[in-house]
Amino acid sequence: xxxxxxxxxxxxxxxxxxxxxxxxxxxxxxxxxxxxxxxxxxxxxxxxxxxxxxxxxxxxxxxxxxxxxxxxxxxxxxxxxxxxxxxxxxxxxxxxxxxxxxxxxxxxxxxxxx
Amino acid sequence: xxxxxxxxxxxxxxxxxxxxxxxxxxxxxxxxxxxxxxxxxxxxxxxxxxxxxxxxxxxxxxxxxxxxxxxxxxxxxxxxxxxxxxxxxxxxxx
Numbered sequence: 001x002x003x004x005x006x007x008x009x010x011x012x013x014x015x016x017x018x019x020x021x022x023x024x025x026x027x028x029x030x031x032x033x034x035x036x037x038x039x040x041x042x043x044x045x046x047x048x049x050x051x052x053x054x055x056x057x058x059x060x061x062x063x064x065x066x067x068x069x070x071x072x073x074x075x076x077x078x079x080x081x082x083x084x085x086x087x088x089x090x091x092x093x094x095x096x097x098x099x100x101x102x103x104x105x106x107x108x109x110x111x112x113x114x
Numbered sequence: 115x116x117x118x119x120x121x122x123x124x125x126x127x128x129x130x131x132x133x134x135x136x137x138x139x140x141x142x143x144x145x146x147x148x149x150x151x152x153x154x155x156x157x158x159x160x161x162x163x164x165x166x167x168x169x170x171x172x173x174x175x176x177x178x179x180x181x182x183x184x185x186x187x188x189x190x191x192x193x194x195x196x197x198x199x200x201x202x203x204x205x206x207x208x
Contacts, residue, residue: 028138044139047162095201
């Protein structure tokens, strides 16, 4: 693949990428299996924060070693995703509450396990 | 098994897992029950696609894929917030 890559960089990149993809998959499994919309909102955020974060850290380490200079432009995606995900999900939950109230389904989730 | 082949195999496995994540969110998007669930599934879908493209970038050693991932992050934010606003008001342009 790449001849001059040290072993510890290859192992670290592999573990971080695997961890990130597993966390994203767990988030979407939760999206598929939870019962109500307000429970489902929580599940994919593990992928957007920790999953993508692990893949981006792996990318930073890999390209910094490969080009033998610090490569930090992946931090842009990290900051952007971390800032924008809560905003979009807050807008979405507000819209969902509005729509549920309009549809006459005036159920607020009263119990966390509900 | 040396470290290089371990990296190759785990990158391939990570791509498979990201594709499975995208498939699960597509299933949620098709199944529904209402519009807000579909928008949430779209949000999870583009995040998994972004991870897949970043993994491609590590696999090929090419930094071109980074720009594609950045564009996906930007357009995903705009798309999801526009759809949420549409669900709220019924119109996006004011």
